Amino acid sequence: MADGSSETKSSNQMWGGRFASGPDAIMEEINASIGFDKKLYAQDIRGSIAHATMLAHQGIISAEDKDKIVHGLDTILSEIDSGAFEFSRRLEDIHMNIEARLAALIGPAAGRLHTARSRNDQVALDFRLWVKEELQKTEKALTGLIAAFLDRAEEHAETVMPGFTHLQTAQPVTFGHHCMAYVEMFGRDRARVRHAIEHMDESPIGAAALAGTGFPIDRHMTAKALGFREPTRNSIDTVSDRDFALEFLSIAAIAATHLSRLAEEIVIWSTPQFGFIRLSDAFSTGSSIMPQKKNPDAAELVRAKTGRVNGSLVALLTVMKGLPLAYSKDMQEDKEQVFDAAESLELAIAAMTGMIRDVTIRADRMKAAAGSGYSTATDLADWLVREAGLPFRDAHHVTGRVVALAEQKGCDLADLPLAELQAINSAITDKVYGFLTVEASVASRTSFGGTAPSEVRKQIAWWRARN
Numbered sequence: 001m002a003d004g005s006s007e008t009k010s011s012n013q014m015w016g017g018r019f020a021s022g023p024d025a026i027m028e029e030i031n032a033s034i035g036f037d038k039k040l041y042a043q044d045i046r047g048s049i050a051h052a053t054m055l056a057h058q059g060i061i062s063a064e065d066k067d068k069i070v071h072g073l074d075t076i077l078s079e080i081d082s083g084a085f086e087f088s089r090r091l092e093d094i095h096m097n098i099e100a101r102l103a104a105l106i107g108p109a110a111g112r113l114h115t116a117r118s119r120n121d122q123v124a125l126d127f128r129l130w131v132k133e134e135l136q137k138t139e140k141a142l143t144g145l146i147a148a149f150l151d152r153a154e155e156h157a158e159t160v161m162p163g164f165t166h167l168q169t170a171q172p173v174t175f176g177h178h179c180m181a182y183v184e185m186f187g188r189d190r191a192r193v194r195h196a197i198e199h200m201d202e203s204p205i206g207a208a209a210l211a212g213t214g215f216p217i218d219r220h221m222t223a224k225a226l227g228f229r230e231p232t233r234n235s236i237d238t239v240s241d242r243d244f245a246l247e248f249l250s251i252a253a254i255a256a257t258h259l260s261r262l263a264e265e266i267v268i269w270s271t272p273q274f275g276f277i278r279l280s281d282a283f284s285t286g287s288s289i290m291p292q293k294k295n296p297d298a299a300e301l302v303r304a305k306t307g308r309v310n311g312s313l314v315a316l317l318t319v320m321k322g323l324p325l326a327y328s329k330d331m332q333e334d335k336e337q338v339f340d341a342a343e344s345l346e347l348a349i350a351a352m353t354g355m356i357r358d359v360t361i362r363a364d365r366m367k368a369a370a371g372s373g374y375s376t377a378t379d380l381a382d383w384l385v386r387e388a389g390l391p392f393r394d395a396h397h398v399t400g401r402v403v404a405l406a407e408q409k410g411c412d413l414a415d416l417p418l419a420e421l422q423a424i425n426s427a428i429t430d431k432v433y434g435f436l437t438v439e440a441s442v443a444s445r446t447s448f449g450g451t452a453p454s455e456v457r458k459q460i461a462w463w464r465a466r467n
Helices: 004-015 025-031 034-057 063-082 094-112 119-155 175-199 219-225 235-240 243-269 297-320 329-358 363-370 377-388 392-409 418-424 430-435 438-444 453-464
Strands: 160-165 168-174
Touching: 034 063, 034 094, 034 119, 034 219, 034 329, 063 094, 094 119, 119 175, 119 235, 119 243, 119 329, 119 453, 160 175, 160 363, 160 438, 168 175, 168 438, 175 243, 175 453, 243 297, 243 329, 297 329, 377 392, 377 430, 377 438, 392 418, 430 438
Parallel strands: none
Antiparallel strands: 160 168
16 A cells, blocks of 8 residues: 555545645544444445446446456455455545555556446445345344254143243243244244345445436346346435335344343253253353352343343434435434444354254153143133033133132142032032143144144144255
C-alpha cells in the first residue's frame, strides 16, 4: 500500500474536487467503516467482476480494460485471503480500499470500473450477497439441529416424562414428543430462512446512486452472474432498502428465542432437583470453589446471546425508522448489528446441536417424575366421560374430589381403594386402574400430533422425509 501522504491524496481524489483537504481526526473516526465492512471483501470483489464483465459485454469499457480489472481484483482477493493486504482507515470503507489498491496495480483502467454504478448500489449489493450467504449457512445449521432432535426423538419415542404447563406437572408425555416440539419450532425458523432467501433474491447493482444510469447496462446479466433471480425494479427503493437485513435479524431473533427456551429447559433439567439429563464435560464447567458443581455454561451462554440478537434487531429498526428516501449515511450502522447477530446465532445453533447430540437422558428420573402431581387426573376424567357417560364438567368435578382424597391420604390416584373411589362416584369400576398409569396415559393420546409413541413415530417419519 502507499504511504500516508499518498493515501490522503487518494482519499481526496476519491471524493472529488469539492473537498480540498482530508477530514480531521474526528470526522475520520465517525466516518470510517473499514473496521467492520472489510468482512464484505469477497462480495465486493465478486460484484465488481460481474459489473466489469457486463460493462465490457455492453461495449461500455474495452475488453482489454475488463481483463486488467478482473486480473487485478483476483490479485487483491488473494492478498486479502492470505493476510497480505493492508487496510487503510483513511480510505474509509472496503470499496475505496479495494479501488485504491486496484489503481495501484493496474493504473488508469481501474478508474473505469466505477462506470454506471455508485457506492450506494455497490454496498447494497455487497451486503445483500453477504446476508444471502449467511442465510444459506443458517438453513444448513438449522437442518443439522433438526436432525439431532429427530435422532433423540426416535430413540426416546416411548420414554415417559412429565409434561408441564406453568412449569407445573400437567400430563404425562414422551420425551420423544417433547423433542418433536423443538423440531416444529426450528422447522418454522428454517421455513422463514428459506422464504427470506427467496424474498431478497434480487440484484441491486445498476441502480447507481438512486436514479439509475444513462449507460446501456444489462442488469439482468449481472443479476444472473451473481446468482440472483432478477434485478430490483425501483432504483430509489434499491439503495434505501434494508428490509433484507431486518428480515435476517427478525429471523435470528425468533430462532434465538427458541434456542433460549431450550437452553432454559436444559439448565432446569440438569439440576439435581430435576436430574432429567446429564451434560457432558464438553458442554459444562466446574466451580472454582465448589468441587461438586457442574454448571451448564454452554446453555446459559446460548440463553444470554438471545439478548444480543434481540438488541441488534431493535437497533437496526431504530436506525431505519426515520430515514427519508433514498440513501442516508445512517445506513452505515446496519452492518455491525447483522454481523454480530449472525455470529451469535451461528455459535448458538452449533452449541445447541452439540448439546442435544451429546446429552445423557436419564429416563428413570423422567419416568419417576411423570406420575407426580396427579398427572393422570385428566385420564380419570376422560374415563368417566367415555365409560360412565358423565358430562365432562361433571367428570372434572368428580376427579377433583378424587385428587383431594389422594392428597389427604398422601398416595397416588392408582393407590386409592376402589371402595373409596366408588364412595365419590358409584359408576367407577376396577377397570379404571388400567388407565391411571403414565404408560397407559401416553399410549391413549393417539390424536394427530399427540404424544402416543405411535403418533410420535409418524411425525418423525414425516420430518425425516423433508429434512
